[in-house]
Amino acid sequence: MSTQAIRRSVRYGMSTVITHGVYGTGAEQALAAAEKETDRLERLLSRFLPGSDVWRINQNAGREPVSVESETMEILKKAVWLAELSRGAFDITIAPLSDIWRAAGQDKAVPDGAAIRRALSFVDYSNLKLDQHAMTAFLPRAGQAVDLGGIAKGVAAGRVLDVFRAYGVASAYTDFGGNVATLGTKPGGAPWTVGIRHPRCEGSIIGTLSVADRSVVTSGDYQRCFLTPAGQRYHHILDVKTGYPTDNGLISVTVISACPLTADALSTALFAAGLEKGARLLKKIPEAHAVFIDTRLNVFISQGLIGNFQSAGQPVKILSF
Amino acid sequence: MKIRSNTVNKEGKKRKMGWIIALSIVMVLGIGASVGLSRVFKEHREIKSLPLNRVDFSRLKDGVYIGAYEGGMYKWRENKVQVTVSGGKVADIKLLKASFNSTGTTDPAPLYERVIDRQSLLVDVISGATVTSKGYLQAVENALLQAAE
Numbered sequence: 001m002s003t004q005a006i007r008r009s010v011r012y013g014m015s016t017v018i019t020h021g022v023y024g025t026g027a028e029q030a031l032a033a034a035e036k037e038t039d040r041l042e043r044l045l046s047r048f049l050p051g052s053d054v055w056r057i058n059q060n061a062g063r064e065p066v067s068v069e070s071e072t073m074e075i076l077k078k079a080v081w082l083a084e085l086s087r088g089a090f091d092i093t094i095a096p097l098s099d100i101w102r103a104a105g106q107d108k109a110v111p112d113g114a115a116i117r118r119a120l121s122f123v124d125y126s127n128l129k130l131d132q133h134a135m136t137a138f139l140p141r142a143g144q145a146v147d148l149g150g151i152a153k154g155v156a157a158g159r160v161l162d163v164f165r166a167y168g169v170a171s172a173y174t175d176f177g178g179n180v181a182t183l184g185t186k187p188g189g190a191p192w193t194v195g196i197r198h199p200r201c202e203g204s205i206i207g208t209l210s211v212a213d214r215s216v217v218t219s220g221d222y223q224r225c226f227l228t229p230a231g232q233r234y235h236h237i238l239d240v241k242t243g244y245p246t247d248n249g250l251i252s253v254t255v256i257s258a259c260p261l262t263a264d265a266l267s268t269a270l271f272a273a274g275l276e277k278g279a280r281l282l283k284k285i286p287e288a289h290a291v292f293i294d295t296r297l298n299v300f301i302s303q304g305l306i307g308n309f310q311s312a313g314q315p316v317k318i319l320s321f
Numbered sequence: 322m323k324i325r326s327n328t329v330n331k332e333g334k335k336r337k338m339g340w341i342i343a344l345s346i347v348m349v350l351g352i353g354a355s356v357g358l359s360r361v362f363k364e365h366r367e368i369k370s371l372p373l374n375r376v377d378f379s380r381l382k383d384g385v386y387i388g389a390y391e392g393g394m395y396k397w398r399e400n401k402v403q404v405t406v407s408g409g410k411v412a413d414i415k416l417l418k419a420s421f422n423s424t425g426t427t428d429p430a431p432l433y434e435r436v437i438d439r440q441s442l443l444v445d446v447i448s449g450a451t452v453t454s455k456g457y458l459q460a461v462e463n464a465l466l467q468a469a470e
Contacts, residue, residue, distance in 0.1 A: 021446070178450040186445070195444035208444055218449025254448055 004171075004187045007031060014042050014153060016177025022164060023171040023187050030167035034160045034174070041159060044072055045152045047095065047145065053137075054146050058095070062142030067135060075261070076130055076137060079151055082265040083125040086281055088240050090269035095145035096122040097238055101245070105226040110234065116243035123240055154264025157181035157215060161260070178223075181215040181260040198312075199252040199293055206252075206293065207311045215260035219267040220252040221245075237271050248274035252293040255282075256305070262288060275300060279319045292319075383407055 007027035010019050018038065022030055047054045053072040060066045068076070079092045096119040104111045122144045129138040139146065148155070153176035160174045161183045172183040173192055182192045194216045195205035202222075209216060225235035225245075239246045253271040257263040266288060270278035275292050282290050282302055289304040299316045301309045306318060386404045405413040 019446070173446050175446050178448055180446050180448045182446075192446065193444045195447040195450075197447050197449035199449075205444060205447060209448075216448040220449050223449075252449065 009035070011035065013038050014046075014156060014176060016153070018177070019175040020160065021173045021175075022169055024169055026167045026169060030164050030169050030172075033167060034163045037159050037163050038156050041152070041156050044069060045075070045148045045155065047147050047149075054148055057137045057139060058145040061139035061144045065129065065131065065134065065136035065138035068137050070135060073130065073132060073135055073137070075148065075151065075155055076128070076146070077132075078261060079148065079265065080125055080128060080130065082151075082262070082269065085284055086266075086269035086273060088125065089272040089277075089281070090150060090265050091123060091125045091240050092146050092148060092150065093123050093125050093128060093139070093144055094150075094238060094240060095147035096143060097240070097243055098147060098149075098236070099145075101234070101236070101238060104234070105224070108226050108228060110228065110232075120240070120243045150268045151261050151265045153177065153179040154181075154215065154217060154259075154261040157264075158260040179215075179217045179260075179264060181263075182211055182213060185212040196252070196254050196291060200297065205312055206297075206314055207291070207299065207309055207316075209254075209256060209291075209305070209310075210308055211256060214256050214258060215263040216254060216256050217260070217263040217267045218252060218254040219271040222251070237268060239272060246272050246274070248272075249294045250275060250278070250292055251295055252291075253278065254291040255288055256290070257285070257288040266290075 004023045006021050006023050008019065008021045009031045010017065012018070013035075020031055020034055043049055043051070044053050046052050047058055049055060053066070053068040056066045057068070076092070079090075083091050097116070100111045100115055100119050122141065124144075127140055127144060128146065129140065130136075131138075137146075157174050157176050157179055158181065161172065161181055164172045164174075164183055170184045171187050174181050174183075178197065180194055182194070185191055191210040191212045194209045194211055196207050196209065196216075196218055197220065198204040198206040199220045199222055219237060221233065221235035221237070223236060225233055227233055235245045237246050238244065250271055253267050255263045255267040255270065257266065262285065266282070266285065267290075270281060270290055270292070273281055275294065278290070278292065279300075279302070282288060289302045291302075291305065291309060292300040293314075294300070297314050299309075299311060299314045300319050301316060302319050309316065383406050386406065401416075401418040403413075403415045403417050407413075
C-alpha cells in the first residue's frame with residue numbers, strides 16, 4: 001500500500017467540470033501547467049471563442065481558406081479519419097444541425113422538419129478542405145461549420161497527461177466532465193478503477209473497468225438532452241442521415257482506448273452507429289474496446305473486456321461479432 | 322439519508338478523514354447488513370453501484386471506528402458497526418447492534434468479508450458522469466475537499 005498522497009484539482013472549463021488527480025512530487029506544478037494547457041487548447045479549438053482556429057474557419061466558410069496551427073491541422077486530420085472510418089456517424093461538420101437542436105433544447109420543442117433538412121444540407125465532413133502544405137482549412141459553403149465538441153475534451157485529456165509526464169508524474173488521472181484518461185497505474189501498480197455512470201440512475205454506476213494508461217469515455221442519451229411536455233426524450237447525439245437524435249436502442253456507449261481523442265470520437269460514433277454496426281466499426285480499431293448499454297439496460301462488452309468489466313448487477317453479454 | 326456516528330481512535334487523534342471513512346463504510350454496510358433475504362440481491366447491486374469515490378481507500382488511517390446508520394424512514398435498517406483499519410486496510414468489521422431480529426434477515430458476515438477482501442468499494446473516477454452546469458461545481462468541489470487531506 002502506497003503512502004503517496006493524491007493531489008486533486010477541480011475547476012470549470014470547456015463547458016464542463018474538469019478534475020485531475022495526481023500522485024507524486026511535483027503534482028502542484030503539474031496541475032498548474034495542465035490548467036494553462038487546457039485554457040490554451042480551448043482558445044485554439046472552441047468554435048465559440050472569437051479568434052480561435054475553429055472560429056476563424058467557420059467565419060470564413062464559403063470565402064477563403066484559413067491558416068491554422070499545425071496541431072489544429074493534426075486534430076482536424078484525425079477527426080476526418082474517424083469520420084471516414086465511421087462513415088459519418090461521427091462528423092465534425094455537424095454544427096449547423098446541433099445548433100438547431102441546442103436551441104430546441106432551450107425551448108423544449110422539436111425543430112420543424114424544414115429547418116432540420118436545411119441544416120442537414122450543410123453537414124458533410126468530406127467538404128472540409130485541409131491543405132497540409134499551405135497549412136490551411138476551408139469549408140466551401142457559407143453556413144457550414146466545424147464543431148470539435150465531440151473530440152476536444154479527448155484532445156485536452158491527452159494533452160494534460162502529456163503535461164503530467166513532462167513534469168515527471170507517473171500516476172495520474174484526468175476527468176473532463178466524465179471523459180476520463182489515466183496515466184500509468186496507481187502507486188503500487190494497481191490499475192485505476194473507472195466506474196461507468198448508470199445511464200438511468202444519476203449518482204450510480206452500472207459497472208467498473210480496470211485500466212492503466214487508457215482513456216475511458218462514455219456517450220449517453222442522458223447527457224445534454226431534453227424532454228418534451230409529452231415526455232419524449234431528445235438527446236444530443238444526432239443521426240446525420242435523419243437529422244434527429246439517434247434512436248437505435250442504445251442509451252450508453254463507453255470506449256476504452258490508448259488514445260483519448262479516439263475514445264472520445266469513437267464513443268459518439270458507436271452510439272450513433274448502433275450495436276451491430278458499432279461493433280463492426282470497433283473491430284477496425286483493434287486496440288479499442290467498448291461497453292454498449294441498450295434501453296433494457298442489457299450490457300454488451302467487446303471480447304477484450306472479458307474479465308475486466310465488473311457489472312454492478314445488470315446481465316452482461318459478450319459481443320460475438 | 323441522515324447518519325449519526327461517533328469515532329474512537331486508538332491514537333486519540335480524531336481526524337476528519339476517519340469520520341468520512343467510517344461514515345462511508347457504515348453507510349454501505351448499513352444498507353447491506355439490514356435487509357431481508359428477498360431483497361439482498363437488489364441491495365448487493367445497490368452497494369456495488371454506490372460511487373464512493375469521495376474516500377481514498379489508499380489513505381485509510383489506522384484505528385477503530387464506530388459508525389451507525391439511522392436506518393431509513395422507519396429505522397428498519399438501523400445498525401451499528403465497528404470497523405478496524407490496520408496497516409492502511411480494512412482489517413475487521415463487526416456488527417455491534419441491529420434493530421432487526423434474526424428472523425428473516427441475512428447474516429452480514431459474508432458482506433463484510435467481501436469488503437475486507439476487495440478493499441474496493443470505491444471507484445477512482447467515473448466515466449460519463451458529465452456535469453455541465455456550473456451549479457454542480459460547488460458540490461463537486463466540496464466533496465473533493467472533504468476527501469483531500
